[in-house]
Amino acid sequence: MAAEVDGYLPVVTNAPALQIETRDELVSLLHEAAELEHGLVCSYLFTACTLKEDGTEDLSGQQAEAVTRWRGLLTSVALEEMLHLALVSNLLTALGAAPHLRRPAFPQSSRYYPGGITIELRRFSDTTITRFIHLERPEGVDIEEEVLSDQAVQVDADAPEVAPGALRAPHDEVEEVPTEAFSTVGHLYQAIEDGLCHLVEQRGEDAVFIGPPRAQATATDFQLPDLVAVTDLESARRAVEVLVVQGEGVRGDWTDAHYGKFLRVREELRALQADDGDFDPARPVLANPAAHIPVGGADGRLVEEPITAAVMTLCNGCYELMTAMLLRFFSHTDESDDALGTLVQRALGLMSAAIRPLGMLLTTLPAGAGHGEATAGPSFEVSRPASLTPHRRAAWLVLHERLMELAAFAGRIAEDGGPDVLVEIAEQLSATARGLEPHLERSRIRRDELDHVEAHLGPREG
Template sequence: MGSDHITSREQLIGMLGEAAEVEHTLMCTYLYAAFSLKTDEADGLTDTQRAAVRRWRRSIIRVAVEEMGHLAIVANLSVAIGGPAHFNRLNFPIAPGPLPAAMCVRLAPFTQDTLQHFIFLERPLDSNEPDGESFGKARDYQRGPLQQTKLMPVTYDYETVGELYDTIIRSFESLQVRYGEGHLFVGDRSRQIGPEISPLPGLMTICHLDHAREAVNTIKEQGEGADAHSDNSHFDRFCKIRMEWQELLEADPDFVPARPVANNPVMRRPPTPDGKVWITHDIGARVLDYANALYIQQLRLLSQAFGRPGEAYEKQVLINAATDLMYAMTPAAEALTTYPCHDGADCNAGMTFAMVRGMSPLPIGTEWQVLNCRFTELTDEGPNLRGLHPKVDRSLDMLEGVAATFSRHVDIICSDPDTECDA
């Protein structure tokens, strides 16, 4: 994939949309694997094993948080050139086509094969790390090149995520030559989310080419690492987990750090069931519905924060609520992995991160009423879920705190005569 393919702002916006989907899907797959880990004393691990698994869980979730930061950086890059923040994605598993055929994207428990897949996804371009054996190409397929495609946005195949970002920054450079800086970076900087609003690692606002280069380099160095493969890159962290896991296996060949969670669980009857597991267990399905609803509310809040005009205070309220919801979602998602997928199943349930069709921002002004109403609907379900699992109870307690804080802020915002809360 080369920068000569990117000849317009429309094409670059489309490529940034794909980059957002890559970051979004990676975040979900990492969280899914982390939620499957055995971290409780009742899970049957030795003290040494449990301590290691808890470290791995923290490390993987930290990587997922950084992927959320990459998603936010990509949103800022798009807003900077007059495009939208992109939080949509396809439901799992994702077939070849929307993403390169070499990039297998599905939900899987934390196994050695899954870990090798993560290492493969985050590998530097010069790495010879193989993919996990079960994550090979589903079919022989390539997306391009399409020689006659000059106006419609298309994205071609790339070997690594780093290569995608190399093409993105070359495209910024070539389009600045074509348009001029003042005509490329036309987005209002105040519509972006900066470090003063969100503590996500590496987040920055962008208003010229040097900022874009710095932002892309941040994503690459946190992911695949710098040329010398920094000690704290995603690639390096996953490699260290692999090394420690091997040492623990040498001491105990029966060591299994994760629960037998399903590959590609779905919350609705799948029209094409091959390779998917429908969650129908009574309690599991209820907890899944709840966890997915928290996830969608989180995306609503993020979508509402980016690209909006107005006070930093309002963006801060939205970002804080989204971040707190992610932490509230986590114990519910972990509890879910203790229930079978269905009666008689030999695998456990897992969060599906199911998407809804409409993730576009809500109308400015009325969004406060809509989001607050949704929080009420979520908390009203609490009495029907309490007592199912201690971690679900913890999640509900956290949700109630997030909802109450958000409601107080909405009262303040809507008391402002310039806010159209009653529109």
């Protein structure tokens, strides 16, 4: 267990942790953490999008009020998971590594996730919230009976012995990690915290935290007050503290943590369903929907309705672009502070301006005749992993170009009979492109292409 640093004790657990011996092992484990947090952002947003909206969808006043509250809670928790992803990125950058914004396709699993759980895209239900509770549960909390009987959760999965890619010779001594000592998110972060402390003890802070401080994302950049810039062991451990406390809560007090919030949502849901056995707060959304056949097949998840599949492709394109913009932010070169502020705010703005409204729209659109009454949803599919364009001028021009392409695509879907809201989303994407223009080389802006896109949208007000 890590020793006390600057007046506060380790924030995670006293359980034996996975041993970390090298920088590469620590980076590999942080990659697992990044994929976990990234997957949770998508999972929580998906579930929020599946909730019905108002009394026109067979909800009483009390039910509609609860559903609105649950949607807000899930969205706020997803935003905190975005904060967690940024914190993990800061830890990676501080160690001299690149940010890791890739993730496996859904359903998403790994040996390094708690309890062998699989992260999926599922509609709001008692089962879904129970899985969220299990994933966010603190150390020492017993696994619920509902989880023990859930085939999607392998509670008896063996704990990994070493980090991914660990350099261990056949006769090297490896401390066994009991299954119960690697069964929560806190245990994953315990291994990361202990690894940080061990490397500092062996090599010294200056040799461990070698990343440029200017590359750190700050609370000002993201407008997230708990975003810790990591430059040394103390700040690294404060970052881990935020990661664990927001999810699991501090020991004995998880009321305001994700765990406690999900417990309250389930309690409210069960009370409302006890009063009305027919109450279903969610639309009949397909689980883990896909717009394109993934590797290994779609397993009945492929959305067949052409307009719906096109809207899913648009939503996926916006999601991929947001990821590319965040990757540029975390891996920037000679951008000014003003340019970086614009980049991150425009990237995060895509969530509220395009991704979330498209996600909610998709849960109202039919998945296709082969799926009965089931509707689609935001699939967060990635056509290719996010990769860094290394040169600043080219990177910004590529981002600008892609925004124009997505705006034009949204307009074409609307012209082909898609929902009218797509015209507004096209305008939002066009506005985001214009927001990047002050930081492009004006002589090279393909202004004619933006004019062509805007000609399809009509004149802008003001």
